[in-house]
Amino acid sequence: MPATDAERVVHAFLTGMGPTPDDIRRVMDGFLTDDCVWQNPGAPVCRGKRDILALLPPDFARLEVRFRHLATAGDTVLAERTESMYRADGSPIARHLNVMAAFELRAGRISAWRDYYDHTHLISERPDW
Numbered sequence: 001m002p003a004t005d006a007e008r009v010v011h012a013f014l015t016g017m018g019p020t021p022d023d024i025r026r027v028m029d030g031f032l033t034d035d036c037v038w039q040n041p042g043a044p045v046c047r048g049k050r051d052i053l054a055l056l057p058p059d060f061a062r063l064e065v066r067f068r069h070l071a072t073a074g075d076t077v078l079a080e081r082t083e084s085m086y087r088a089d090g091s092p093i094a095r096h097l098n099v100m101a102a103f104e105l106r107a108g109r110i111s112a113w114r115d116y117y118d119h120t121h122l123i124s125e126r127p128d129w
Helices: 005-014 021-033 049-055
Strands: 032-039 060-073 076-087 092-108 110-117
Touching: 005 021, 005 049, 005 060, 005 092, 005 110, 021 032, 021 049, 021 060, 032 049
Parallel strands: 032 110
Antiparallel strands: 060 076, 076 092, 092 110
16 A cells, blocks of 8 residues: 555554554654654653653553554655554553554654644544444
8 A cells, every 4th residue: 555655654654553562662663763753642742762762651552553644745754544452461542543643754763743623532432434
């Protein structure tokens, strides 16, 4: 599905998360710039990998993602997707969450990541795909 180098980076980043908390941190470290900015609805803006990793649940172990659309404009990738996040014990953090995001890339790494979703619906019993 990824058509550009930038889309391949975002796709590999999101699909590479798991199956352990160490894997999540390794992927974050490998794909994000040191000064990456991450924004989520209802959460503080994270500036830098250290803040991003501190905001993640320590037992976040796996992300399952299904892409709907990827679009690129210059160094920005828009990614519409449905995702589920799981803890190390297999319990859900979020399930079937519809997310739209903008990822800005610099030198092949993600320098800004802004997720947009309805945080009042973190758990949905049925996927919307």
